[in-house]
Amino acid sequence: MQFKKQVIESNPIEGITTLSMPTGIKDVITFGGSFLGGGLYSPKSNKKIAALTTSMLDKGTESKSKYEISDLLESVGAEINFSCTPHHIQFTGFCLKENLETVIRLLGEQLRTPAFLTEELEILKTRIKGRLEQSKEDTKKQALIGFLRSLYPENHPNHRTTTEEAIEQTENTHIADLKTFHKKYYRAGGFNFAAVGDIGPTKINDLLKSSFIGWGKKEIPSVDFGLCAHPPREKEKEIHISEKTSTDTYIGQAIGINRDHADYYALMIGIYILGGNFSARLMQTVRDSQGLTYGIGSALSGISFGSDGYWSTWGTFSPELLTKGKKATMKEISDWYYNGVTSDELEAKKTTITGAYQVGMDSTGGLVSRLLSNAERGRGIEYLDQYPNIITDISLDSVNRAIKQYIDPDKLTTVVAGSFE
Amino acid sequence: MSIENKKAFKDPVFIKESGGIEEYKFEQNGLTVLTLEDHSAPVVTFMVTYHVGSRNEAIGHTGSTHLLEHLMFKGSRNFNKEKGTAIWNELQNIGAQINATTWNDRTNYFEVVPSKHLERAIEIEADRMRFALLKDEDRKPEMTVVRNEFERGENSPFDVLDKNIWATAYQAHPYHHSTIGWRSDIENIPTHKLQEFYDTYYWPNNATVTIIGDFKKNEALKLIKKYFGEHKRSENDPPEMYTEEPKQEGPRRITVKRAGQTGVVGVGHKTPKGLHKDNYALQLLGKILTDGKTSRFNKNIIDKGLATSVFMYDFPFKDNGMFISYIFLTPDTNHQTVEDLVIDEYKSIINSGVTTEELRRAIAQTKAGVAFSRDGSYAVASALNEAIAIGDWTYYTTFMECIDIVSESKIQEAAEKYLIEDNSTTGWFVPKKVEATQDAV
Numbered sequence: 051m052q053f054k055k056q057v058i059e060s061n062p063i064e065g066i067t068t069l070s071m072p073t074g075i076k077d078v079i080t081f082g083g084s085f086l087g088g089g090l091y092s093p094k095s096n097k098k099i100a101a102l103t104t105s106m107l108d109k110g111t112e113s114k115s116k117y118e119i120s121d122l123l124e125s126v127g128a129e130i131n132f133s134c135t136p137h138h139i140q141f142t143g144f145c146l147k148e149n150l151e152t153v154i155r156l157l158g159e160q161l162r163t164p165a166f167l168t169e170e171l172e173i174l175k176t177r178i179k180g181r182l183e184q185s186k187e188d189t190k191k192q193a194l195i196g197f198l199r200s201l202y203p204e205n206h207p208n209h210r211t212t213t214e215e216a217i218e219q220t221e222n223t224h225i226a227d228l229k230t231f232h233k234k235y236y237r238a239g240g241f242n243f244a245a246v247g248d249i250g251p252t253k254i255n256d257l258l259k260s261s262f263i264g265w266g267k268k269e270i271p272s273v274d275f276g277l278c279a280h281p282p283r284e285k286e287k288e289i290h291i292s293e294k295t296s297t298d299t300y301i302g303q304a305i306g307i308n309r310d311h312a313d314y315y316a317l318m319i320g321i322y323i324l325g326g327n328f329s330a331r332l333m334q335t336v337r338d339s340q341g342l343t344y345g346i347g348s349a350l351s352g353i354s355f356g357s358d359g360y361w362s363t364w365g366t367f368s369p370e371l372l373t374k375g376k377k378a379t380m381k382e383i384s385d386w387y388y389n390g391v392t393s394d395e396l397e398a399k400k401t402t403i404t405g406a407y408q409v410g411m412d413s414t415g416g417l418v419s420r421l422l423s424n425a426e427r428g429r430g431i432e433y434l435d436q437y438p439n440i441i442t443d444i445s446l447d448s449v450n451r452a453i454k455q456y457i458d459p460d461k462l463t464t465v466v467a468g469s470f471e
Numbered sequence: 472m473s474i475e476n477k478k479a480f481k482d483p484v485f486i487k488e489s490g491g492i493e494e495y496k497f498e499q500n501g502l503t504v505l506t507l508e509d510h511s512a513p514v515v516t517f518m519v520t521y522h523v524g525s526r527n528e529a530i531g532h533t534g535s536t537h538l539l540e541h542l543m544f545k546g547s548r549n550f551n552k553e554k555g556t557a558i559w560n561e562l563q564n565i566g567a568q569i570n571a572t573t574w575n576d577r578t579n580y581f582e583v584v585p586s587k588h589l590e591r592a593i594e595i596e597a598d599r600m601r602f603a604l605l606k607d608e609d610r611k612p613e614m615t616v617v618r619n620e621f622e623r624g625e626n627s628p629f630d631v632l633d634k635n636i637w638a639t640a641y642q643a644h645p646y647h648h649s650t651i652g653w654r655s656d657i658e659n660i661p662t663h664k665l666q667e668f669y670d671t672y673y674w675p676n677n678a679t680v681t682i683i684g685d686f687k688k689n690e691a692l693k694l695i696k697k698y699f700g701e702h703k704r705s706e707n708d709p710p711e712m713y714t715e716e717p718k719q720e721g722p723r724r725i726t727v728k729r730a731g732q733t734g735v736v737g738v739g740h741k742t743p744k745g746l747h748k749d750n751y752a753l754q755l756l757g758k759i760l761t762d763g764k765t766s767r768f769n770k771n772i773i774d775k776g777l778a779t780s781v782f783m784y785d786f787p788f789k790d791n792g793m794f795i796s797y798i799f800l801t802p803d804t805n806h807q808t809v810e811d812l813v814i815d816e817y818k819s820i821i822n823s824g825v826t827t828e829e830l831r832r833a834i835a836q837t838k839a840g841v842a843f844s845r846d847g848s849y850a851v852a853s854a855l856n857e858a859i860a861i862g863d864w865t866y867y868t869t870f871m872e873c874i875d876i877v878s879e880s881k882i883q884e885a886a887e888k889y890l891i892e893d894n895s896t897t898g899w900f901v902p903k904k905v906e907a908t909q910d911a912v
Contacts, residue, residue, distance in 0.1 A: 051513060074511025078842045108764070120764035124832045127839025144843060173776045180779035180801035183732040189626060196909065292730035292905040296622035329559040338545075341612025344619035368622050371615065398564045405566015408585045412514040412684070413847030468626075 051411060053434040057421065062255040065238030065267045069421045069431070070251035073414060077147050080414035082422045083243040084138040086270045087235030090207055096227065097211055098219040100235075103228045104134040105174055110165035119156065128153045130160065136207050137355050138426060139235070142418070147248045151257055158261030161236055168225050175220050182217050189298040190364075192289050193467035197300035198352075200284055200463045201360055206277040208304075208352040208360060237268035244421035246414040278358055279304030282463040289467040296344075297372055297468030301379060302362030305456040309353045309427070315440060316448035317350065317361075317456055322399050323391045323449075324348045324382070325363055329402075331382050332363065342375040343367055354427065361457065369469055376464065387459050390450035404438040480700035483692055490868025492855070495692065500704045501676025504695055505864060507683045507851060515684035516848040517592040518581035519600070520859045522679075523672035525650040526575050526712050526790065532660050532668070534652015537573040538610075538617050539665045543580065544571070545609040548602035550595050558595055565591065568849070573650050576789040577860035583849045586685040590694050596680075597698035600673055607662040614658060621651050628731050629797065632900045636739050639725045640793060640896035644716040674705035679859045684848030716741075716791060723896040731902030733779070736806050738813045739795035739896045740889050745787030745861035751873045752885035753794055757785050758833040759825050759882075760796065760816065765832065767816050768796065777804045777812070789861050793896075794889060806899045817890040824883035834874060841871050 058070045092099040108130070110116045123129060128145035130153065141161075145153040185191050195210045202209040211219070241262075245254050282303065307313060325332040325348025332346045346365035353359030363383065367375035410416045424434055483495035483504060495504040525536050550556045562569045568583040580599075582592035624630040634649045641647040651657070680699070682691050719741060743749050761768050761783045768781045783796040798809050844854040844867075858867035 074509065075846060078846060080846070117765050117770075121832070124763040124765060125835050127835040127837070127842075129839075144839070146839065146842060173774060176776040176801050177773070177779045180733055180799070183802050184779065184799070186732050187626075187628075187730070288910045290908045290910070293903075294730075295625040296619060327563050329557070329563040334559075337616055339612065341615035342619075344616050344623060366619060366623055368615075368619055371619075398560070402563050402566050405564075405585050405588075406568065407566065409514050409566055409568050409583050411512045412516075412583060412849055415846065 058251040062259040069244040071246045079247040081245040082142040082418040084140040085241040088137045101134040109170040112163040154257040189467040193298040197465040207357040239268040242425040246417040294468040317452040320449040503679040516852040518681040520579045524576040533648040533656045547599035628900045636898040725898045734800040735900035737898040742792045752881040755833040820886040
């Protein structure tokens with residue numbers, strides 16, 4: 051399969067790029083799209099504005115009530131879901147081929163003319179506050195919030211507000227805030243749309259053109275990425291949540307580079323060897339040999355769109371095995387750092403990653419996600435065909451050099467959430 | 472296996488076709504094979520479903536099906552760490568997506584691999600079907616792994632409430648206990664019991680092999696014959712699980728109190744066996760109640776700000792199941808208020824039925840869901856796995872035809888028959904408020 055041959059790229063109107071990929075699936079079309087205007091574009095005083103704006107898109111438009119929207123979709127078994135990431139407003143959906151026109155016209159209406167009704171916002175705020183309250187007992191989520199707050203300053207893309215702050219900001223959101231945000235960011239310009247399945251590019255382009263013409267083009271101010279990770283606030287931290295039978299632990303540090311850095315691939319595969327999958331070192335030792343955890347892994351995160359990312363190792367441990375589990379994890383990290391990885395390990399993980407890349411083409415949803423994230427990063431389609439070669443070309447020396455350069459076992463932050471013995 | 476035996480092992484017999492899926496049987500050892508070719512991506516899913524799940528367990532060895540599933544990754548005759556051919560390494564090093572899952576009625580092992588590696592997946596599954604090592608020194612560390620899986624589940628108020636509702640609703644039938652089992656059984660089951668379990672249920676005549684995706688049928692069947700043809704049929708048929716749940720004679724209630732932030736209400740009603748025709752009406756009723764913003768619970772509970780979300784399930788099982796609605800409350804909502812709204816809605820359906828428009832919408836939603844259950848080889852295998860588990864794989868291919876003929880009156884009749892008070896088990900999760908604290912260590 052070659053993306054370059056199968057994906058048709060076009061620009062139905064200025065500011066919108068479509069990527070269409072016909073596949074063998076019959077009657078079904080999966081699509082997804084995004085444009086800049088995610089959480090980082092919220093006013094500094096209230097970081098929930100972007101997410102709440104997105105959440106209001108299915109609560110009615112100027113000409114349709116929320117029930118009419120739902121009815122239109124549900125009556126043909128289609129879906130459109132909106133979400134808000136730190137950088138983008140995203141949507142995903144699917145429909146049968148025969149309903150594509152109905153669904154795309156509705157998508158256009160929801161993005162362009164949401165109703166922003168006060169009573170709907172109040173119901174939404176009640177639900178979101180409820181979910182945030184629930185998340186206070188989520189050991190994994192609370193450990194991650196604590197970990198990232200320790201590494202990054204406020205307003206950095208990888209910083210997280212506390213759950214209490216998020217509840218307060220939700221409470222202090224008003225319809226006028228959402229309307230202002232929508233007016234500024236919901237426009238054509240850097241809008242990518244990917245569709246995969248039983249589809250032809252002409253049809254999709256015609257529909258997008260008629261649904262989005264006259265939307266207006268925006269100039270997106272860049273978010274200030276001048277902020278960098280600060281020295282960790284604490285070396286070790288415990289977040290107590292009562293009556294939990296398993297703890298969640300994050301161990302790691304900021305690495306100071308982003309995905310576009312020349313050392314990214316070498317560091318990524320080095321970390322994959324440590325904890326990228328079941329056959330990686332951490333699962334093989336801490337879980338498989340020692341039985342200390344159900345799950346443990348290690349990865350690079352928060353590295354896209356120019357942001358200096360972080361490396362973290364995450365694992366769950368029973369409270370009585372926590373000390374032993376952390377010690378075993380640190381031993382693996384230490385061995386990995388001081389002794390490096392072997393040539394055999396590197397070659398094995400290269401075939402893992404390139405093989406998994408092929409397996410990821412199994413579904414239309416997987417293909418949409420791949421096309422969209424590639425476009426969001428500003429890369430051409432040819433990158434998707436080049437990716438396996440980039441992985442294959444990584445040298446052992448570059449991997450071991452990157453581990454030494456970006457990891458420092460003496461400067462790790464550990465955050466654990468749960469109940470402690 | 473001798474050369475004579477290999478020659479003697481015959482080709483599989485074609486049994487039937489439905490929805491493009493073909494069934495074959497190796498008559499000598501009883502292995503069933505399902506195939507569906509789809510060349511849209513260079514990927515193939517290979518899966519073995521064993522007809523054994525937590526319904527085949529009894530007191531003292533609950534969770535053993537699942538613990539055994541974990542041990543099946545520790546090694547087999549030809550694939551093990553000592554030989555440098557550990558199962559995870561062999562498969563993940565070629566980029567395969569691999570795993571196994573256990574549920575009430577079945578255990579399945581699967582590999583999603585680049586097409587050229589199909590043979591390796593077949594070879595590994597055939598080897599561990601009869602030659603798993605199951606060592607005591609492997610069970611001990613794996614027990615604590617599974618116990619941590621149990622502990623992770625216990626962290627969730629929903630998981631805890633769901634387990635309690637099933638344990639209250641089902642008293643005699645083994646659906647009483649959850650698939651992961653009770654903690655003390657996970658900790659104490661001896662290795663020889665797991666070996667017995669393996670020797671009782673892991674045979675070709677108690678398994679169905681499924682191949683979906685980019686492969687050539689005749690070549691794949693030859694490979695299955697080559698590797699699985701080594702195994703004989705079990706000397707005794709796997710034992711039947713014959714326990715039936717006695718008729719419920721009154722409503723049941725359960726309350727779980729634990730540290731937490733918000734409440735949950737679960738209302739369950741027993742349903743018939745998975746292949747019973749009333750289940751199609753109940754499936755559509757579930758959509759009418761909870762699927763989408765125009766669903767009844769969304770309008771009457773979510774849109775009134777009483778809950779953060781609603782969720783219901785009515786999975787078809789081999790034996791009787793449960794139609795359960797879960798409502799996750801907003802902080803100031805009273806449990807009884809929401810429980811009353813759920814019951815009122817059930818009564819409204821019993822008394823007045825559903826509208827033609829509601830039925831039409833639920834069928835359309837189901838149709839789209841079915842179309843998407845064919846998106847990718849793994850999606851097909853996964854859906855087919857559940858149909859195999861309840862006893863008839865064509866449940867998957869004929870599902871939409873059966874849904875299409877459900878009428879408004881059938882839904883009302885099903886509600887009248889099953890959603891009655893004496894058949895109900897209601898559970899509340901009541902949070903005990905304790906604030907989280909943070910300490911630098």
